[in-house]
Amino acid sequence: MRHSEATVTVVDPRSYMTYQPFLPEAAAGSISPRHVVVPLRRVLPGAEVLTGRVTSIDQDRKVATVAPLVGEAYELPFDYLVVALGAVSRTFPIPGLAEQGIGMKGVEEAIGLRNHVLEQLDKADSTTDENVRRKALTFVFVGGGFAGAETIGEVEDMARDAAKYYTNVKREDMRFILVDAADKILPEVGPQLGKWGKEHLEGRGIEVYLSTSMDSCVDGHVVLKNGLEVDSNTIVWTAGVKPNPALARFGLPLGPRGHVDAEPTLQVKGTDYIWAAGDNAQVPDMASRRAGVENAWCPPNAQHALRQAKVLGDNVISGMRGFPQKEYSHANKGAVAGLGLHKGVAMIVMGKMKIKLKGRLAWYMHRGYHGLAVPTWNRKIRVFADWTLAMILKREVVSLGALETPREEFYEAAKPAPAPAAKAEKSEKAKAS
Known part of the structure; x- marks a missing residue:
């Protein structure tokens, strides 16, 4: 755009963007x-x-109501609107899940999971209660897609390294369980690599249960549909995503699963001033449809979202100037997944040929692709620096669980002591009882 031609306003509850493929490695x-x-x-x-x-969103008046972090809500006028709210964790009404589950959609959850797992090792190393110890060392992961398989692979690697520094905890004492309702894991890389990934995880002592689901997890007592019951302090939920439920309040046309219904040009159906892209949009997959696949839709992944964003930006400017809109079309280039240090799977699509890799070479492909895809050179350099230092330095295995309640210790030191009268009253009540 020309200078001062338009004002671009971004509204987001967080002041940062998260590169989600790196969350397992951050954890x-x-x-x-x-x-x-x-x-x-x-x-x-x-x-x-x-x-x-x-x-x-009031489409007639073209204003959006914004609720800031503090203060009263206010109206924000617009001429053109881009809806890119992304997705949230897809959950089910499972008893205990809201209280016990740990998601993996944000960096806060990744940090929390890391601290939580290391804290469980601390508990197991210092307790003499066998039930407490067993519950602390049992880790349940629900969901066998990219997020679930990568997270359990990375966390198991970390726990294996951390166990070397504990006197009373060994890897053999831990129990890692991966559960998925489908009949395979890592469906994005195809059945052959998915089967290898399952066998690889099982070879590391991870129990994989397919075609089953979790019925309940009240107080950490996990009950699976296949009859298995275990007690666990760590229940990680990565069973897919769904469009942000806030979309239902915007008066936009939605598809059967709650996505914004968009044209191949990324314009929202029935409008000429609203566009949508990414995980919250239902966009026709024109490359697959031209290849003969009926009713194909773009899957919710970064490969499509990044490319949709470029087409969307051009189409917004075309809409401002009265030019024709361009259709979005992109053929799948493959997928890569890391399953821990030096372990991974990769499927590279080159025309009609699919190259399948596994092990260390696939892991290099995974790191190379995502290292170059993370936004800004600032972050690329920092990520590659982290990886380079990790080659010569040992992994940090310290838990900073107190970060979740940073004021607790100060509060205990600063809170006023009970008044003498209150102490006497409590003493009298104790004697009477």
């Missing part, structure tokens, strides 16, 4: 959590960034 300590996020105000110097949530 394992292979990458610093700060290097997984990109500050919006730094990378979008020409945009106005507002930290808040869009609670409603």
Whole structure:
């Protein structure tokens, strides 16, 4: 755009963007959590960034209602609107899941999972209660897609390394369980590599249960549909995603699963000033449809979202100037997944040929692809620096669980002592009882 031709305003409840493919490595300590996020105000110097949530959209008046972090909500007028809210964890009404589950959609959850797992090793090493110890050393992961398989692979690697520093904890004492309702894991890389990935995880002592699901996990007592019951303090939920439920409040046409219904040009159906892309959009997969696949839709992954964003940006400017819209079309280039240090699977699509890799070479492909794809050279350099240092330095295995309650110790030191009268009253009540 020309200088001062338009004002671009970004509204987001967080002031940073998270590169989600790196969350498993952040949870394992292979990458610093700060290097997984990109500050919006730094990378979008020409945009106005507002930290808040869009609670409603009035299409007739062309205004969005924004609820900021503090203060009253206000209206924000617009001429053109881009809806890119992404996805949230897809959950089910399983008893105990909300109280016990740990997600893997944000960097906060990745940090929390790392601290939590190491804290469980601390508990197991210091207790004499066998039930407490067994529950602390049992780790359940629900979901066998990229997020689930990569996370359990990375966390198992970290726990194996950490066990070397504990007197009373060994890898053989731990129990890792991966559960998926489908009949295979890693469906994105195909059945052959998915089968290898399952066999690889099982070879590392990870129990993999397919075609089953979790019925309940109240108080950490996990009950699977196949009859298995275990007690666990760690239940990680990575069983897919769904479009952000806030979309239902915006008055936009939605598909059967809650996505914004978009044309191949990424314009929302029935409008000429609203576009949608990424995980919250239902976009026809024109490359697959031209190849004869009926009713094909773009899957919710970064490969499509990054390319859709470029077409969307051009189409918004074309809409401003009255030019024709361009259709989005992209053929799948493959997929890569890391299953821990020096372990991975990769499927590279070159025309009609599919190259399948596994083991160390696939792991290099995984790191190389994502290392170059993470936004900004600042983050690329920092990520590669983390990996380089990890080759010569040992992994950090310290738990910083107190980060979740940083004021607790100070509060205990600063809170006023009970008044003498209150102490006497408590003493009298104790005697009477």
